[in-house]
Amino acid sequence: MSNKKHKDMSPEAIGLVAARFKILAEPLRLLILQTLEEGEASVTNITLSVGSTQPNVSKHLKMLQDAGLVSKRQEGNTVYYKIADESVFELCEVVCGSLKEKFSERSAMFS
Amino acid sequence: MSNKKHKDMSPEAIGLVAARFKILAEPLRLLILQTLEEGEASVTNITLSVGSTQPNVSKHLKMLQDAGLVSKRQEGNTVYYKIADESVFELCEVVCGSLKEKFSERSAMFS
DNA sequence: TGAGCATATAACTAGATAGTTATATTGTCA
């Protein structure tokens, strides 16, 4: 009768998934993750890399850490963050693929 | 020197990716997509399925359509929506896998 | 100890948006 492949998720599970997407729904956080993809980095260096202010970056780093996407390590005075969940890049790739397809369809409309 | 696998994205591209995640960052929209995974459905049936109000569901359906994730078809009085971009389910699966792993690590801490 | 640096936190503001209620639009059918 139905061809769906998996069970429906509970409302709580749906909420958790939505929360994960929400974390990724902010350009600055994606920029931070992109920066960290090259390896761990200090808050100062992340701040310089993404072109924002230090308090703002610290706040976003905290959100990313609370979500389990990054982890930190302190060495003396400076705190180094790194990626803790590589799935974020897989997610971005899927989205990029979808967007690329969408735009190639659009451009095909003019040819 | 660096082991990253792909080029950095432009700020515009980052913004588009973030916008896609934002669309998925809402439990009700995920519920709607989950409903549509079983096949096309009218606004009325979607509304009943997700347990919200008709105007609210119509608004979210419009957002999903603008994002290219669903498409609609009118038949007489009723409008049927269906999935237009299957990548959303792949995204949810990746997130679910990540969350599952995260929670199994948590539970392992108590054993 | 005290100065200075790196990071975190607090308080605030402005803008965005989910949900509600009311109404408009469009189609069907008697």
Next chain:
DNA sequence: TGACAATATAACTATCTAGTTATATGCTCA
């Protein structure tokens, strides 16, 4: 045509959050 049904839209409110500014915390080193 007129009543009714399905969907869309408009206006409004309450909530949330990104960014800013100011300040606190904690470490290092002279």
